[in-house]
Amino acid sequence: MRKSVLGIxxxxxxxxxxxxxxxxxxxxxxxxxxxxxxxxxxVRVNVPMSVVEAVLKASPGMIEEHxxxxxxxxxxxxxxxxxxxxxxxAAAGDAELVSVESEEDNxxxxxxxxxxxxxxxxxxxxxxxxxxxxxAPGERAGKRHGTVRVEIPVSLVDALLSGDGEEANIQAxxxxxxxxxxxxxxxxxxDSNVHIWIDEQNAPAxxxx
Amino acid sequence: xxxxxxxxxVPVAMLATVASMGVVVVDVREGGPAGHHIVVPVPLVLAQAxxxxxxxxxxxxxxxxxxxxxxEHVALARDVLEALAAAPDGELVSVEGPNEQxLIVKxxxxxxxxxxxxxxxxxxxxxxxxxxxxxxPDAHGHIRLARLxxxxxxxxxxxxxEVKSERESVRVWVW
Numbered sequence: 001m002r003k004s005v006l007g008i009x010x011x012x013x014x015x016x017x018x019x020x021x022x023x024x025x026x027x028x029x030x031x032x033x034x035x036x037x038x039x040x041x042x043v044r045v046n047v048p049m050s051v052v053e054a055v056l057k058a059s060p061g062m063i064e065e066h067x068x069x070x071x072x073x074x075x076x077x078x079x080x081x082x083x084x085x086x087x088x089x090a091a092a093g094d095a096e097l098v099s100v101e102s103e104e105d106n107x108x109x110x111x112x113x114x115x116x117x118x119x120x121x122x123x124x125x126x127x128x129x130x131x132x133x134x135x136a137p138g139e140r141a142g143k144r145h146g147t148v149r150v151e152i153p154v155s156l157v158d159a160l161l162s163g164d165g166e167e168a169n170i171q172a173x174x175x176x177x178x179x180x181x182x183x184x185x186x187x188x189x190x191d192s193n194v195h196i197w198i199d200e201q202n203a204p205a206x207x208x209x
Numbered sequence: 210x211x212x213x214x215x216x217x218x219v220p221v222a223m224l225a226t227v228a229s230m231g232v233v234v235v236d237v238r239e240g241g242p243a244g245h246h247i248v249v250p251v252p253l254v255l256a257q258a259x260x261x262x263x264x265x266x267x268x269x270x271x272x273x274x275x276x277x278x279x280x281e282h283v284a285l286a287r288d289v290l291e292a293l294a295a296a297p298d299g300e301l302v303s304v305e306g307p308n309e310q311x312l313i314v315k316x317x318x319x320x321x322x323x324x325x326x327x328x329x330x331x332x333x334x335x336x337x338x339x340x341x342x343x344x345x346p347d348a349h350g351h352i353r354l355a356r357l358x359x360x361x362x363x364x365x366x367x368x369x370x371e372v373k374s375e376r377e378s379v380r381v382w383v384w
Contacts, residue, residue, distance in 0.1 A: 027297050044303040048296035054288035202299030 028181075029202050031195075038191040046202055079168050083161045090158075116157055120148040149188040153180065230254045231365045236380040244376070253361060253383065260358035274350040287345055294318055294338040319367075333371040337364045 030052055032045040089097050089111070097116070098109035106121040159176035163169030177184075180198060187194035231253030238246050264272055274280050293315060301320075302313040312323040318339060324332040343360040346352045361383070370381040 029299070039306065041304070041306040043305075044300070046300055046302075048292065048299075050296050051289055051292040054292040055285065202297055 027202070028198055028200050031197050031199065033195040034192065036192040048202070049198075079161070080165060083163075086157065086161050111154060114154050115151040116154055118148070118150040118152070122147070147188070147190060149186065151183065151186045153184065156180070156184070231362065232384045233361075234380075234382055234384055236382075237378070239377045241376045253365070257358040257361055260354040260361070263354050272352050272354065274346045274352070276350065280346065280350050283345055284348070287342065290338055290342050290345075293320070294342075329375050331371075331373045333368070335368055335370075337367060340364055 028049040030047045030049060032043075032047075034043040035041070085097070089095065092111075094110075094112055096108065096110045098107065100107040104123060106119075106123070108117075108119040108121075110117050110119070153176075155176050156173060159172035160168050160170070162172045177198065181200070183195070183197045185194065185196040233251045233253055233256055235249040235251070236247075237249075238244065274283075296315065298314075298316050300312070300314050302311065304311040308327045310323075310325045312321075314321045314323075318337060320336040320338065320341075322332070322334040322336065324330075326332075337360075340357070340360045340363070343353065343357045365383050368380070368382040370379065372379045
């Protein structure tokens with residue numbers, strides 16, 4: 001479950017630096033919000049697109065390695081395979097694209113309107129086992145609902161997979177993000193929420209001492 | 210009377226001259242109100258001179274970042290700092306946890322880092338972006354101390370670091 005979330009998160013983050021090459025984004029900002037109820041923690045990150053661009057330019061290897069998007073340490077997905085599946089399903093409109101049931105998780109990928117939804121539902125036994133494995137001394141058992149929900153804009157996936165062969169079309173993804181404002185990724189877990197979006201507002205600067 | 214005025218006036222004038230060129234002040238208090246209070250003022254011009262002549266006396270390898278120790282990330286760091294310097298002001302990072310709050314704000318040409326720990330510690334660091342840029346080594350790992358010395362002159366009237374706890378405090382500022 002956690003690995004799935006991590007993989008999806010890495011994919012999202014791999015897509016996002018592409019937004020960096022927004023040469024004319026003006027004051028566009030990339031916002032990331034992470035809230036963990038159980039730990040009572042909130043993290044807000046606001047990055048000017050120009051900074052994301054600098055990161056992308058200086059380290060393109062972070063995104064692509066040998067034509068593959070790396071999804072965590074143990075997951076690699078060939079772009080050519082993803083592209084073929086995507087092309088075949090593009091015409092289907094709203095549809096369930098992938099459904100995987102295993103002992104640990106139920107994973108569903110579906111296209112709904114202009115977003116691709118990825119739904120991961122951990123089975124109670126897997127949640128319980130994971131909570132037990134992660135439990136630190138003195139820490140209470142995890143109360144995760146075991147559900148992850150990610151929404152990624154279809155247009156962004158279209159753009160990223162619009163190239164040929166084993167290379168992601170980062171430039172097209174960049175162009176798409178140049179136009180895009182609003183949500184990029186939403187992850188809703190039982191005890192944590194991640195929200196990534198682009199707009200043209202920086203968070204109000206808190207008065208520094 | 211005239212001689213006395215000259216005798217007193219020369220050092221005062223020298224002090225005033227040095228002070229007008231800037232002073233780095235390190236202020237340390239420890240042991241609570243009845244504890245020690247140490248103030249070390251260092252004329253900025255002295256610090257700059259030391260940085261400028263350091264390459265003459267220090268072995269070259271001591272003023273160089275060896276390859277493989279993060280040198281490959283220097284270009285990225287430089288690009289990020291330059292982009293940050295040109296970016297609009299705003300809150301960059303905010304972390305609110307049960308025991309600690311961290312806030313990083315870009316304000317003008319500085320990054321302001323504030324950390325508040327529940328156990329009563331407050332840390333405040335202001336990072337002038339130009340100073341940070343000049344402190345980065347070049348592509349070959351050389352630290353350009355002369356340029357760093359020059360950048361110091363641009364951070365006058367800046368609180369660089371302030372750490373406060375219940376009984377201790379450290380403050381470094383450039384006047």
